[in-house]
Amino acid sequence: MSTVESTDNADIVAAVDNRSWFRKNRLAIAPWLFLAPAIIFFLIYVILPIFQSIWISFYEWDGLGEATWLGLGNYIELLDDDRFYTSLWNNLLWLFLFLLAVPAGLFIALFLNQTVFGMRLYKSLFFFPFVISQVVVGLIFTWFYNPNFGIVAEIWGWFDASPPSILGDERYVTYGIIFAGLWPQIAYCMILYLTGLNNVSPDQVEAGRLDGAKGWKMLWYVILPQLWPATFLAIVVTVIGALRSFDMIAIMTQGGPYGSSNVLSYFMYEQALSEYGFRMGYGSAIAVVLFLIMLVFISYFLWSMYQEEKGGH
Amino acid sequence: MKSLLKSTIIAAAAAALMTGTASAGDLVINFDDPNPAPKAGFEAAVEAFKKANPDVNVTVNINDREAHKTAIRNFLSADAPDVTAWYPGNRMAPFVDAGQFEDISDLWASDPNLSTSFEAIKPTMTRDGKQWGVPYSYYQWGIYYRKDIFDDNNVSVPATWDELLTACDTLKEAGVTPFTIGTKFLWTAAGVFDYLNLRTNGYEVHNDLTAGKVKYTDPRIKETFANWQTMLERCSFVDNHATMSWQDAVAPFAKGEAAMYVMGNFAVAAFKDAGLTEDQIDYFQFPEITPGLARAEEAPADALFIPSNAKNKEDAKKFLSFIAQPEIQAEWNKTIGQLPPNSKSEIADDKFIQKGFETVSTASGLAQFYDRDAPAEMAKAGMEGFQEFMVKPDRLDAILERLDKIQARVYE
Known part of the structure; x- marks a missing residue:
């Protein structure tokens, strides 16, 4: 009996040992296998180009001929370039004003979060600007702003005033483009909040009501804390959207008039890739600066997500 | 086998x-x-x-x-x-x-x-x-004009700078903006600059400027801009040109709100598409500014x-x-x-x-044209400068100094 048992055990041990390395570590390997395609592509198309850009930013290179080493030359030139400061300032404007999309989206979501006949239709109409392409939005707003036949000209006409040339005046042009960009962004934030509002627990609202909370207090102390995940997501998406704003500018002004509506991403494109550009090194230097700015936000977002996850467990 | x-x-x-x-x-x-x-x-x-x-x-x-x-x-x-x-x-x-x-x-x-x-x-x-x-x-490039508007106001084709300015005065009195232009894509402004420079200083200076041998703050180039300033004051261009493409700028020309257009010959097709007939439009060479200067032309x-x-x-x-x-x-x-x-x-x-x-x-x-004769990078900065000058003429000195800075780097 005992001998039989021992041979059985030995067999089992032998069988276990005979399994291939792969079978032994299956559980540990499987997730990596599934992740592998994504990781490989992410490395090739995202991580590697980051280092390539940093590397190129130390060179003077037109994309065709020989590259010459400049060291920090491109960065020194950047510090002395008025257009760089214009772009940087416009990027900051974008960042702050674009965040208006978050509260605006919240209030539209609160407004739409009621049960009225046809509400789904209204919701889809409000969401509509996010569905159409940025290029179309840019084009439509270019026409709105046109001082000859645009709607802005019509409205000014009612007051017998001569309309401002919003996209032709360096004072207004960036605000004009940001306003156009806000339209779809508000819709996006609104959708995030609408899904968030579905998850607001009715018990807590009820409890708050029993304790006499209503109006702003209810919103601030009961609803908003529960909406924090949606708010976080809305802020992340909006900040990144503001920093990479490109298509609106390309469509509406091409950075003009005379470069006054440039932002870093468009400035980079103009220097490195446009008809009059092909300074790869200088463009890369701008890209690196933009990357560093983004890195500040992205690392904060990652950090706070990590904290939250730790707290959850 | x-x-x-x-x-x-x-x-x-x-x-x-x-x-x-x-x-x-x-x-x-x-x-x-x-x-x-x-x-x-x-x-x-x-x-x-x-x-x-x-x-x-x-x-x-x-x-x-x-x-x-x-x-x-x-x-x-x-x-x-x-x-x-x-x-x-x-x-x-x-x-x-x-x-x-x-x-x-x-x-x-x-x-x-x-x-x-x-x-x-x-x-x-x-x-x-x-x-x-x-x-x-x-x-060829040159000035395309509305012959019917010129005839209605008894304006004859100007051959000299003074005649052009006088013609502009007459047109303005009649409520017509002398020139249309759309500078959104910048190069149209370079056409005007090139002609003013070719007529003020001649072909050599154009080539030396685009070859980086003459500075933008050079007195001769400043002279060109002084003439442009005069043109902006007396021969005003349409408003809001910074938001318009050259095709957009055809509209005021076709509607009769503007009478002249410094353009290349490819624009004639666009004029006709906008409803103008062969009799309504005509062409004249950009008038002489410095008397006796050999006439050079833009011909890309x-x-x-x-x-x-x-x-x-x-x-x-x-x-x-x-x-x-x-x-x-x-x-x-x-x-x-x-x-x-x-x-x-x-x-x-x-x-x-x-x-x-x-x-x-x-x-x-x-x-050839400013943006083909000058290196691409200089051309871009220069044309932005021209556009800025057309909108804010009082910034001329700052613009020219900026262009000098860029020129020094591009041609080093």
Whole structure:
């Protein structure tokens, strides 16, 4: 009996040992296998180009001929370039004003979060600007702003005033483009909040009501804390959207008039890739600066997500 | 058995040879204008070439003009066609310097047309003493005006600067904005600058400026801007030009709100599309500013080049020499409404072409255009400066100093 048992055990041990390395570590390997395609592509198309850009930013290179080493030359030139400061300032404007999309989206979501006949239709109409392409939005707003036949000209006409040339005046042009960009962004934030509002627990609202909370207090102390995940997501998406704003500018002004509506991403494109550009090194230097700015936000977002996850467990 | 094997081998070798010659007869051409008239003109030339060379198998790719400007950087090194459209002057410099264009000086020396009938345009196709492409078309610039509006206000065609300013005064009194322009894409402002500079300082200064030998703060260039300032004050341009493309700027011209337009001849088609008739529009040369100065004109050319990586350079050269013929150039340019660079070509029976030919053939020098004569980077900064000056003339000194700074870097 005992001998039989021992041979059985030995067999089992032998069988276990005979399994291939792969079978032994299956559980540990499987997730990596599934992740592998994504990781490989992410490395090739995202991580590697980051280092390539940093590397190129130390060179003077037109994309065709020989590259010459400049060291920090491109960065020194950047510090002395008025257009760089214009772009940087416009990027900051974008960042702050674009965040208006978050509260605006919240209030539209609160407004739409009621049960009225046809509400789904209204919701889809409000969401509509996010569905159409940025290029179309840019084009439509270019026409709105046109001082000859645009709607802005019509409205000014009612007051017998001569309309401002919003996209032709360096004072207004960036605000004009940001306003156009806000339209779809508000819709996006609104959708995030609408899904968030579905998850607001009715018990807590009820409890708050029993304790006499209503109006702003209810919103601030009961609803908003529960909406924090949606708010976080809305802020992340909006900040990144503001920093990479490109298509609106390309469509509406091409950075003009005379470069006054440039932002870093468009400035980079103009220097490195446009008809009059092909300074790869200088463009890369701008890209690196933009990357560093983004890195500040992205690392904060990652950090706070990590904290939250730790707290959850 | 042995003979069978032998014949099989011979057959295989023959087949290989045949495919070899067939691929040597493939000619790939990348062209850059899908608009109806330019496309038709180009395709007619290709058809004529096919008829004359039935053994050559021609493949044509027609790209959008803007897309072509970016794509050329990739296809020249990655997958080069045998012939590609591009621009002469400084615009071809990066590719010539990088060794991406084939030197065709031998063709210019031996071809009966290129060696005799292209004298006027040869310098713009030349870099480092060698020729790099063959031009198929060029066109004049100047002032296009509403003849009917001029007649209604008893304004005659101005030949001098003072006459132009007086004409502007009359037009303004009649409630017509003298000039239309759309500077959103910047280069239109460069056309005005070039003419003011050519008329104030002449051809040499234009070339020295775009070659980086004259500073923007040079008193002569400041003189040009002083004239521009006068023009802005007395010959005002339409409002909001910074938001308009050149096509948008045709609208006030067509509506009769503006009477003149500094433009290239390609705009005539757009004027007619906007509803203007042949009788309503006409052309005059940009008036003289400095008396006695030799008259130079803007006349940008379009050309075809052979990439160094082309697979079939032999047929590519055959094609370039084919399109240099007077009849082919005449036919092509009749279709697109421009001037044939071959001086022996007939020109179309059209008043704008006739006047343009008259203007260009009697000029003492032909400038390509600010953004083709100056290196791309300088051109971009310069044209932004011109646009800024048109909107905020009081910033002139700051603009010129900025341009000097950029010039010092670009040409170092």
